[in-house]
Amino acid sequence: MNTNPDDTTLALWLDDELEGDELSRVEAWAAEHPEQLAAREEVRRWRRMISASIPAAEEPPAAEFFNERIQHAIRESTHASGHAHRIARTWSHLWMPLAACAGMVLAFWLGMSTHQKTVEITNHGNPDATLPNLYTPLQGVEAESFTSASAAATVIVLTGIDAIPDSVDFSATAASQRWREIDSTAGNAPTAEP
């Protein structure tokens, strides 16, 4: 070998990791470099000292118990994951009938509540009563009415109307003497008709 081996090859050779043709080439080169042969011997001596003092393998104390404990841990984890899998599978089996039942209950409740609401609005506590016909002369003002039989009241909500100023004299505009005087400081105050 005429050229020097690179650092990696030399390090591998020093630690006896080269094989085959590559080993032969470096050996041929090293034959002319006794300092490298000495360095390799030094590394070998060092490795011998370390390997003689520090074992590559050492049985753990209570080796059988060591294995048994591992087996136990594996069985525990397998059992735990199997249990979790079983629970998931049980729930997946229960899921469809439960969902179907829940759907039926929800549909029944919705049907019942819609029916009650219809009766509540249309009957108004009085079978002959009809919903008020609302008319809003101002553009952008909308009116909605809500009738409650249990409260015996109809509430009309106006949206889009300006706040009523305090200066307005309701007594002059009141159409009915039965209406109570109300505080007009509120913006969209609902108009209550007893």
Added chain:
Amino acid sequence: MDEPTPEADDDHLLVAQAQQGDLASFDALVTRHRGRIFAMIRNMIHQEADAWDLSQEVFIKAWQALPRFEARARFSTWLYRIAHNLVCDWTRKHRIESVGELNDEIFGRERIDARSSTTPAGGDSPADSLSHQELRHKIEDALDKLSPEHRQVVVLKDAQGLAYKEIADIMECSIGTVMSRLFYARQKLQSLLKDEYESR
């Protein structure tokens, strides 16, 4: 170096059976590799009880990850890598920082005082050489002076006898890094163990 050994071939068979859920095959793998894994971890952390627990954890983690193990790597290398990661976690947790550790990148070998108080005292003569057990304690003390990375390359290379490439795979670094770490680690240890080393 990477040629499969008969033992490695047997490993493949046992691993394949264990991957099918055969606990007995996995138990055989544990029995086969527990000595090297325990020795490696014990040499790294120098606490037998923790090494015992960590070694078990290696095998438990190996079992859990076994479905993902591909036969491209040796089973033993894969175990060493799991052990390496666990030792790193353990070291971080216990903050094992070797007090007064010398920085190899700053100090040359000749500047390391082998007669410092942390250096084991040498025998009076080669004839009074220490027993292996005594020498082991001294080497372990010296290993404690190294950083975990330097300690590990020495343990894997000089004690366990692994190849550079295998160590690089285990430590997830380049072969060049392994070589560099081993070079500095050996220099430092030889300084710390100068008397013992020269008497042999």
